Amino acid sequence: MALFRKTCALVAASLLSLTLMAGTALAEKVNLTFYFPVSVGGPITKIVEGMTEQFMKEHPDINITPVYAGIYRETLTKALTALRGGEPPHVAVLLSTDMYTLIDEDAIVPYDSIMKPEDMAFTKAFFPGFMSNSQTGGKTWGIPFQRSTIVMYWNKEAFKAAGLDPDKAPANWQELVAMGKKLTVKDESGKVTQWGVAIPSTGYAYWMLQALAIQNGVELMNAEGTKTYFDDPKAIEALTFLVDLAGKHGVSPSGTIDWATTPRDFFERKTAIMWTTTGNLTNVRKNAQFPFGVGMLPANTRPGSPTGGGNFYIFKKSTPAERQAAVTFVKWMTSAERAAQWGIDTGYVAVRPDAWETKAMKDYVASFPYAAIARDQLAHGVAELSTHDNQRVTKALDDAIQAAVTGSKTPAEALKAAQKEAERILRRYAK
Amino acid sequence: MPRPATMRNIHAWLLLLPAMAFIVAFTHVPAVNTFIHSFMLDGKGGAPATFVGLEHYMYLFEDEVFRKALVNNLLFASGTIPLSIGLAMLMAFLVNAGLAGQSVLRLCYFVPTVLPMIAVANIWLFFFTPEYGLLEQVRGALGFSGINWLGNESTALPCVIAVAVWKDAGFFMIFYLAALQQISPSLGEAAMLEGASRLYFYRRVVIPLLMPTTLFVLVNATINAFRMVDHLFVLTQGGPNNASSLLLYYIYEVSFKYWDTGYGAALTMVLLAFLGLASIGQFGFFERKVHYR
Numbered sequence A: 001m002a003l004f005r006k007t008c009a010l011v012a013a014s015l016l017s018l019t020l021m022a023g024t025a026l027a028e029k030v031n032l033t034f035y036f037p038v039s040v041g042g043p044i045t046k047i048v049e050g051m052t053e054q055f056m057k058e059h060p061d062i063n064i065t066p067v068y069a070g071i072y073r074e075t076l077t078k079a080l081t082a083l084r085g086g087e088p089p090h091v092a093v094l095l096s097t098d099m100y101t102l103i104d105e106d107a108i109v110p111y112d113s114i115m116k117p118e119d120m121a122f123t124k125a126f127f128p129g130f131m132s133n134s135q136t137g138g139k140t141w142g143i144p145f146q147r148s149t150i151v152m153y154w155n156k157e158a159f160k161a162a163g164l165d166p167d168k169a170p171a172n173w174q175e176l177v178a179m180g181k182k183l184t185v186k187d188e189s190g191k192v193t194q195w196g197v198a199i200p201s202t203g204y205a206y207w208m209l210q211a212l213a214i215q216n217g218v219e220l221m222n223a224e225g226t227k228t229y230f231d232d233p234k235a236i237e238a239l240t241f242l243v244d245l246a247g248k249h250g251v252s253p254s255g256t257i258d259w260a261t262t263p264r265d266f267f268e269r270k271t272a273i274m275w276t277t278t279g280n281l282t283n284v285r286k287n288a289q290f291p292f293g294v295g296m297l298p299a300n301t302r303p304g305s306p307t308g309g310g311n312f313y314i315f316k317k318s319t320p321a322e323r324q325a326a327v328t329f330v331k332w333m334t335s336a337e338r339a340a341q342w343g344i345d346t347g348y349v350a351v352r353p354d355a356w357e358t359k360a361m362k363d364y365v366a367s368f369p370y371a372a373i374a375r376d377q378l379a380h381g382v383a384e385l386s387t388h389d390n391q392r393v394t395k396a397l398d399d400a401i402q403a404a405v406t407g408s409k410t411p412a413e414a415l416k417a418a419q420k421e422a423e424r425i426l427r428r429y430a431k
Numbered sequence B: 001m002p003r004p005a006t007m008r009n010i011h012a013w014l015l016l017l018p019a020m021a022f023i024v025a026f027t028h029v030p031a032v033n034t035f036i037h038s039f040m041l042d043g044k045g046g047a048p049a050t051f052v053g054l055e056h057y058m059y060l061f062e063d064e065v066f067r068k069a070l071v072n073n074l075l076f077a078s079g080t081i082p083l084s085i086g087l088a089m090l091m092a093f094l095v096n097a098g099l100a101g102q103s104v105l106r107l108c109y110f111v112p113t114v115l116p117m118i119a120v121a122n123i124w125l126f127f128f129t130p131e132y133g134l135l136e137q138v139r140g141a142l143g144f145s146g147i148n149w150l151g152n153e154s155t156a157l158p159c160v161i162a163v164a165v166w167k168d169a170g171f172f173m174i175f176y177l178a179a180l181q182q183i184s185p186s187l188g189e190a191a192m193l194e195g196a197s198r199l200y201f202y203r204r205v206v207i208p209l210l211m212p213t214t215l216f217v218l219v220n221a222t223i224n225a226f227r228m229v230d231h232l233f234v235l236t237q238g239g240p241n242n243a244s245s246l247l248l249y250y251i252y253e254v255s256f257k258y259w260d261t262g263y264g265a266a267l268t269m270v271l272l273a274f275l276g277l278a279s280i281g282q283f284g285f286f287e288r289k290v291h292y293r
Helices: A002-028 A044-058 A072-084 A096-104 A117-125 A156-161 A173-183 A205-215 A233-246 A262-267 A278-287 A320-333 A336-346 A353-357 A359-367 A369-380 A390-406 A411-426 B004-037 B055-062 B064-096 B102-114 B117-128 B134-142 B153-182 B185-194 B198-209 B211-227 B230-235 B247-257 B261-289
Strands: A030-036 A062-068 A091-095 A143-155 A192-198 A271-277 A292-295 A305-315
Touching: A030 A072, A030 A320, A044 A062, A044 A320, A044 A336, A062 A320, A072 A091, A072 A096, A072 A305, A072 B247, A091 A096, A091 A320, A096 A305, A096 A390, A143 A156, A143 A205, A143 A278, A143 A320, A143 A336, A143 A369, A156 A173, A173 A192, A173 A233, A173 A271, A192 A262, A205 A233, A205 A305, A205 A390, A233 A390, A233 A411, A262 A271, A262 A278, A271 A278, A278 A292, A278 A336, A278 A369, A292 A369, A305 A320, A305 A369, A320 A336, A336 A353, A336 A359, A353 A359, A359 A369, A390 A411, A390 B247, B004 B261, B055 B261, B064 B102, B064 B153, B064 B211, B064 B247, B102 B153, B117 B134, B117 B153, B117 B230, B153 B211, B153 B230, B185 B198, B198 B211, B211 B247, B211 B261, B247 B261
Parallel strands: A030 A062, A030 A091, A192 A271
Antiparallel strands: A091 A305, A143 A271, A143 A292, A143 A305
C-alpha cells in the first residue's frame, strides 16, 4: 500500500512539473494564425510561407501558422466564419475594400489602438494612394501588403506582325479599338485565331469596369462607402465601351472572359493585349515565350486605374501580447527590403517609396523597366470600389457587367438594376 | 402498478428516445430555429438581431436573383431527374445482359460516383474551356466555330446539368442492377415462349417490376437536384449573371458571403417547402403504382 501511495505521489508530482514547464514554455512563445489569399498566378503560397519562416527565425518568440485560404472572397468568408465560430485568425491579408465590412462585423481593431501615437508615424511611409482604402474615421485599419493597379500587357511579336510599332501601346480608347482591329487575326474560314483585346469579365469584373469608368471621368462610389453611382451616364458609357469591344468592334471574344484563364490565353497567343493585375507580372515574365510590353491603361477623358489588392488586418479576438506580435509581424512583412523583394517575386507594387530605393529593387527596375509601370500609374490611381457590405454590392455590379457582356441586358438596364440593388443594400448605412 | 398496455407504451417510447433525440436535435430543432430566424434582421458586429416580420418574405417577390435561382433549380431538376434515371436504367440493362467485358463496363459506369465532386468539376472545367478545352478542340477539329460553354447564359445551365447527370447515373445504376438481378429468369423465358418482343417484355414486365427501385431512385434524384451545388463553386460560381445559380448556392451566398442570415433563413424555408411538396407528391402519387413483393 505504501508503494502504491508513493507511486501515485510520484506520478502526480511529475505531471505537475510537466504542466508547469509546458506552461512556462507556452508563456514564452506567442502563437498566431495568419490567413492569406492567392489571387494571381505563380508560386505565391511558397513565397508567403518562406517569408513567414524567415520571420520566425528572426523572432523565435513568435510562432506563426500561415493558412492559405483561397482567393480574396473565400478568405473573407473563411475569416468571418471562423469569427462567428469563435476562433478567428489573429492576422489576415484581406481585400483593402473589405475594411467597412470587417468594421461592421466588429472583427478587427485599428492599429491606433495597439500602438502608441508616436509609433503610428510608420503609416506615413506607405504610398498615399494605397492608404486611402486603409483608413477611415481618422484611424488606420489596414496596412498595405499586396497592392496593385490594373496594367495593360501587350504581345510585341503580334504588334510587329500586325504592322504596329511594338514599343507603342494604345494611349487612349480610340487607339485601343483601332490597334485591336489590326491585331485581330482570322484564319481562312473566318474563325478568329487571335483576339485583339481581352478585358476579363469574371472574377473582378467590377474592378475592370471601375477602371473604364475612371478613364471616362466618373467615380463609382462616395468616400464614406455609403452611396454608389452605377447608373451615372458616364458609367453607362464605360460599360457600353466594354460591350462594344466584342459586339461592335469585334476585337474581343463574345460572352464572359474568364479572369483566371486570361493570362494563359495571352501566353498561348489567343489575345494580343490583356488587362489584368500587375500582380501577374512575374507570372507573365516567366511564361510568355515572346517579348511583351507593360503599360498604363489607355485614357479616355483622363488616364486612371483603381488600386487593388490586400491589406494586413489585425483581428479583435486576440490578447494584447498577440496583437503586439501581430504588429511586429506586419511591420516586418511591410518593411522596405521585404516589400521590395515581394514586389520583385510577384509583380505587386512595392507599397512604400523607400522600397523602390533599395538596391535590389533599383537593379530589378534597371533590368526590367516595366516593373515600375504600376507604381507610376499610382499618380492616376483612384481608391478601389469599397462600400459597406462590399461583397454584396460588388456582386450586384458583377452581375450587371456579365448581363451586359452576354447581351441579356443593355448596359443602361443592367447598371440601373445594379444601382437599385446597391441602394437597397446600403440604405441601412446611409446616415 | 400501471396497466401492462401503458407499460408497453412507455417502453416503446423509451426505446424510440435515442433515435428521436437525434432526429429532433439535427432536423426539427434547426428547422424551427430557421423558421424563427427568417423573421429577424441580423445585427452587425455582434449586435442582437431585430424582429422585422415578413420583410424578408416580401423581398422574395422582388428579388430577381432568387427568381432566377428558383427557375434554374426547377429546370435543373427537370433535366437531371429523367436523364439520370433513364440513363441509369439503360446502363443497368446493358451491364446485365451478360456481354463480354461486363465487369469493366460496370466499373467504368460507377467510377464517376466515387470521385470527389470538386476534383471532377475541375476536370470538367478543362473540358469546357474555350479555345483549348477538350470539347472545343474536338469541335474545332470537326470544323465548328468556338462556343464559350460556361461563359454563355444559354449554355451554362445545360453544362452544369450534364456534369450532375454524369455523376449520378452510375450511382443509380447500381440500384437498378441489384433489382434486375432479383427478377426471375423464368419470366423472360415465359415471355419468349409467348412470342412477346424484347421491347414489350421490358416495357410491360421489367419496368413495372422495377417500380420500387424507381421510387427510391426518384426520391434520391429529387433530393440531389436541390442538394448538389458543389460543382457550381468550381465551374461557374453561379454565373454568368446567375444563369447557373441554384437555390442552395444562392442560400450559401446570402448566408455566408453576405452574412444576411435572416434572408438566408427565409430562402431556406422556401427550399424546405419545395422539398416537402416533392416528397408528398412522390409518395402520394406512387402509392398506387408501386407493387412491393
